[in-house]
Amino acid sequence: MLEARELSKSFNGVVALDGLNVEVQEGEILCFLGANGAGKTTAINLFLGFLEPTRGEALIKGKSVRSDPVSAREHVAYIPERVALYPDLSGYENLRFFAELAGKRLGESELLECLDTAGLPRDANHNPASTYSKGMQQKVGIACALAKSAEILLLDEPLAGLDPKAANEFCSLLREMRNQGVAGLMATHDLFRAREVASRIGILRDGQLVDVIAAADVTAAQLETLYLEHMHEGREDAA
Template sequence: MIKTEKLTKEYNGKNAVDNLNLEVEDGEVFGFLGPNGAGKSTTILMLTGMIEPTSGTCTIEGVNVALNPLKGKEILGYLPEDVGFYRNLTGYENLDYLGKFYPIEKSEREDRIERLLKSVRLNGVTQKVGEYSRGMNQRLGLALALLNDPKVVILDEPTANLDPEGVLRYREIIKELEKEGKTVLICSHILSEVRAVCTTLGIISQGRLVAKGSVEEVEDELIRQSGTKQKIVIKSINPDLYTEIESIKNPDILEIERTDDSIEISVQTDIRPVLAEKLKDHCSGITEMYLDRPVLEDLFLKVYRRE
């Protein structure tokens, strides 16, 4: 489990991370989201023991990584945003050399390297890393992050530089890690990509956590914070439907509007099942009913700009 309590990092009198309280449960795939400068990378650097907090604590599997960074590295796999390798070595040679820093037997290390290179589609590649494309370099970085078979994996912008095929394989690897029960924290500013693989999201803005939960819960919270409306749109050929909807008494209904070809109902939550039950005697005139929900990116930008 990953846990921070009142985690703060100050630079030149300004908090890059501001009293951050965050928990990522065992086996969870957690998306840590925010724009550039929101405090994501600073948080990750503290979680990996690379910089010390100004105040507060951060622990991984119960290990205080600021006090015991070497113990933290034993259970942690980390892919930085800009991963670097020895350019005059092959991918295999890089992993073999770096793998010697872990307490892994030679035969096991070699087997694991072969499996990981195959997993990231770099098996059989004999060229030096200095000749790699940026996408190949990123895939090798993902293999390195998994080399010590870590309990916790932290990935910083893992899909940067990946082509569409690489992104699809990355998603498959994340699903495999989830099945193995590993805890994965994915740091990104690409909300749509994180949504595709994560079970839980946390959104950070100006060093503070502004929303946390499932994708739906985060969207609901950002809708509330931003004051954005979500609408249930009903298309119907029944001229009396508007009157029927107006007669429905429900506290989640905020406003009802009629357009040329539809009825738009502004709501606090998705009450389509309630509407369907109330309108069942008039359903013959309804051709379509759907929820017009703001996209996560738009909601976040609205909240972030207000912050």
């Protein structure tokens, strides 16, 4: 579903991502962990086509993001740290607009079903998005992915700023989508939520993928220890 082949990006000679090789299959979520500047967001942006690689290739369902960006992103939904909604439109109106933008003309019942599945409270469906909490905005983002019938999710720090209840609900939705065959690549700082959501966890340091762990093979405490060891090795190498 997603594949990086020697995917690299430099900015004015500074390496942000260096030779990333990774695949994400159907029904799998790969979470990238790493400090600020490790390359997590750069990797997401390369798959989205927001950046052009210095070297290598980002592929979505076998299609090159660089040479065929429209086709490559056809089945992709993007959920950033804060979903951008039109504040004066309701959640329902935002969903209808973004669904139509993706070429999906859904009826009222179908749109409401997407909002229900995403967990937006029914009494909020027709309230202005400006009144929504961040957790509610993220749920509209999930509803947009559902309306689009997205097969792949690209998520950049979607848990940042969510309270524990909202983060738990968001992770539950991601697990349900994963179980239904959706593939995902998520950048996050949250080790514990990453373990809850991910099939595999990749640790990035200084633009390089230094480890990949099956989430089921480690406890939360083991993952934290492993992560801190990699970060400590990075500081030693820089010394």
